[in-house]
Amino acid sequence: MATHLTTTTQTSLVTTDDETQTPVPATTNYLAVIIVGSILLVAHLPMLFLLSKDLWSREHYQFFVFIPFAAAFLMWEGIGRLKGPVQAGNQIICYVLILISALMLVVSSLITSGTLAAVSALLTLATIIYGIGGWTLFKELLPGWVIFFLAVPPPFRIDDLLITTLQRWVAMGNGKILDVIGVEHLIQGTTVKLPGRQLMVEEACSGIHSLFSSLFVALLLSLYNRRGVIHTLLLMFITVYWVLVGNLARVLAIVIADVKFGYSGLAEGLPHSMLSIMIFLFIIPLILSTDRLLLFMSPWSKRSLYVAPSKEKPWHTSILELVPDLNQSWLSSWAVGLLFALIACLQFWIVGRDTLTLTRPNIEIAEIGVNGLPDKLLGSTRLGYEKEDRTFNHINGEHSQMWSYAFNNKYKGNVSLDYTFTGWHELTICYVNNGWTVTNKTIDGTVEEGKIKDPYLRVEMVMPHTGQHGYLLFCMFDENGKRIDPPKGREEKLFRQRLDNIYAKITGKEIAGGMTIPTYQVQLFIPTYGELTEAEKTLAAQFYRDIEGRIQGLVAKYKKASPGANGEEPTQTDSTNILGVRP
């Protein structure tokens, strides 16, 4: 058993007004508790900070900033329900739980997993609550603890998959309704095509942003009102339906404004944001109303489970009177303090560098220009060049520099450098949401000693109704030019790739990717009517490798002269060299 930081340990009996004698701590050494608590907090902070940056980079998770406030409110409300002092939880359970939490935290930092770090932090919080007040306190604070789970991103980016799938459902539903009201249209993935124009292209791969925020509102409502499990689950399920209905209404409003009134402004910019906010404000009353409807339909609706706080004077004068002698709890344990101090050091060693910046930088690269890539390459002729700038955190990256080629002088191929992303960007989702169906997806690259070096993805797709084929090659690399490994499969990703990362960290090698490292994407897309022959596919791969190397070179060269760490502006000479323009 661990040694305690006990210097003076005394308890006394405090007599309450109703003559009930309740033991409360009188001389707890709060300094020891504060020191251990601070160490716990510091140990968790780096990974939680990285997690916050990661969540902020996902638009649908940006509501997470409200969660601590909501949790604090629910916990405060829970404390108000206590009728008397609480008893500390079982110490053995506490030590087991805190050890599990410590282990999870170490693993999370080694494999750079925000999900695991969040679970570890929540386990620590649960252990603290249980350690202080046992099951009684934990039960009262449970709503505040549960709501934190909304800030835990699911592994394997399931959230992205979920919101994009829901968006496809919305698009399908939208197509059916447009048929009913007689608007000529075509739904391709999540894109709505009207004669001569396309709508919703920008957010084809962005998914439904309001899903998690709406679920947050529904859960908060349920937890605050202490609804039952069935009621809460039903409310959240119906909330998903309301989100779908809201998005359906949003898309429908955009299409109708365009078709019937000739106003296409609703599809983007400020009007679109205003419309989205209006729809969200329409969903919230619906959630409230649904909660009431469920209450009406509940068999116990005639009685309330809610116990109103007593209007009488509280039985305690200070919140400290609630808790027992903390000197006896694990919170004053030297061993725990030491363990988490070590973990804190490990945290700063591993992720310290990433925590220096608050948000991921938005990388700027000067307009490379048409001459950045050769006009003739491997039997292909360059046709044109284009640069596109978007908003910060845009799902397609903030910038794109695109070159078009007559690939093999036969098909039109598009080469694109897209940036800035955070970690891996699953480009295939964007294509699927534009109506493509993936038929084959393989990881390719240079094979050295049985391992694939510099991997990139080869994706074969079809547009089922037109029979069009698409051949996509893409890869991601970070600002140091290090390649981001594509997710190979859930198991492999979790074990092999991350074990490699652990090894790399221990041996001091630099690791590509991570949770918040800015990344670039290079893609080649060749749409054709007939399928490419094997020879053409091989040529496409050669072409891609060549182009990709050149683009990496251009980015790396620019980086030397970019306003980065030293804050210098790129010089004309550097730009000229990069652009390959004659002096």
Place this chain on the structure above:
Amino acid sequence: MSTGGSKKPKKKGGIGATINYYLTLPSRWLAERSERQRVRRQRDRSENIPNISLGSRIVRTIVWPFVSAGELIGGFFGGIGRYATTRNGMYLLQGIPSLVVLVSTIALAVVAMSTKKENLIREYKEQGDKALKEATKENGKISDTTRQFLLSRAQLCYERWMMLDNNNEEAKFDHAKASFEAEKNRKVPGSEQQSNDAALSEMRRLAPHFEPGGYKQAHDWLADYYMKQAGETKDPLKQKEYRDLAEVHLMRVLIADPEDTKSHFLLANLYLQTLHLDKALSHLLVAEKYDKGVNFELARIYESMNQPGNSAQRAQMAFAHIKAQLDQNPDDLKSRLRLADTAVMLKDYKTAIDVLQDGEKLSGGSKQINQKWADILLKAMLELPSDDLAGRMEYLDQAIRVDQGNEQAFRYLTRYLRESNPLKAVAQEKIDEAIAKSNSSTLHLLLSDYYLGNGQNELAQKHLEAVLRAQPQSLPVMNNLATVYAMAKPTPDFNRAMDLINACIKFGLEMNIAPANMAYFYDTRGQIFTAQRRWAEAAADLEKAVGYGLSDNLNTRNALLRCYQELGKKSLAEEEARVIAQMKKKQADAGAGTTPTTQKPPQG
């Protein structure tokens, strides 16, 4: 130490109780209802109903429904009001909005799901056909933007049809057709080939030429497309390739359906193009069994086969058939032009012109009718005896009046200028008249060619300047005029020549015109530099001209040789001299020189 904590009322049931509650809901409701009825019956029996008079009973009977209705309505609203004050009632009222939205959205979903696929397919097909027809209508007075919109609408409708019925070949064919038209209409330089390739690939997938089967209409369409391509290209090898492809596609249809009239008809036309008259005749004779409209083509074949009797007979039949068609639809411009052609075949020029005159009255002036009219007048002119100069000139005059920019008529006029008979004076007079009347650029251009050929550079310059005023960015004219300035006698005007050719090259680069055409402009500038003895600049331009496509042009090569010699580049000069010698030998062997193009100005 006490356990403390909050005490709550014990919660009844759980998931099992909830399920049980809903399962037993109907039986409980029935039990409660029968209990209420039992209580009411008991109460009725116990009530003591007083004796009332007959009059009162009648009044009560009449008034009773109103009173009851009032009580009912009042009771209903009163009930709602009372219910709303209870907690359950409040929950229900507050839950109604979500219930309403839920029910409405589900109802909407049911309606949407019940939309019949067949109806949608029919609707999209109709809309697509309508848009495509409107966009590709001949004489359709619509802007390019509207046409593009209609074509994209047709594409979208057909694509949706394909989505609804994935294996429908008709939908795929129509979509490919609309895509082809849309890309053709888009006219984006450099992209046309690519885009057409996409539509063509779609069509080729429907009708592969290397394997049997395929969609019949796509085969016909592809055959027609290849025949048009063969007509447009001047490369004999390409022509043969296109015609072979067209033949294969048509044969595929005829193997599958030997009685397909359209394929027989197209194949006959193909054989007509390749002068396989026997084959063309046999296919047309098959096509004739199904469509009497082929008599016109039959007449042409017999005419080509020098069988005037058969030709006239078929032309008569064609005339009657087309006339009947035209009578039914006088606005059918295609039939009207065909009828005029048939009349010409029958040498009945007057009827042909009458038919066109009628058309002009109906359409209020159509360019196609005027062009055909002028062509017929010119054909009629050629029927006159060669010494009937006045008669010929009369027809020519009429042709120019009908179609003021008729290039063929102007060519005849300039041809007559070359002759040394009294017609020359009349031609000159007509030319002056035409220039005064229409100031036609075509005529100015033809005259400039004529005067350049005659070595009358001053007159050529005058006409070229007139064309340039009308078409300030005409690159061939700028090029030719620059040459004329550089050749001016006694003093060449190199400054104006250089300004003009520099502007010409600048526009050419801006317009991204083909390097093969740019070669001529660089050649002209190179020759001007050569004339100015600016050897280095001349060599640079001439090298570009050779590199861009004038490698077989002796004039260019000779000028380049001279430049190298003057610049002292001996090895290059030797190499150039060797190439020129080879070219001369080759020309001597072939007995032919280089082929100048229309853009090439005559060199001094």
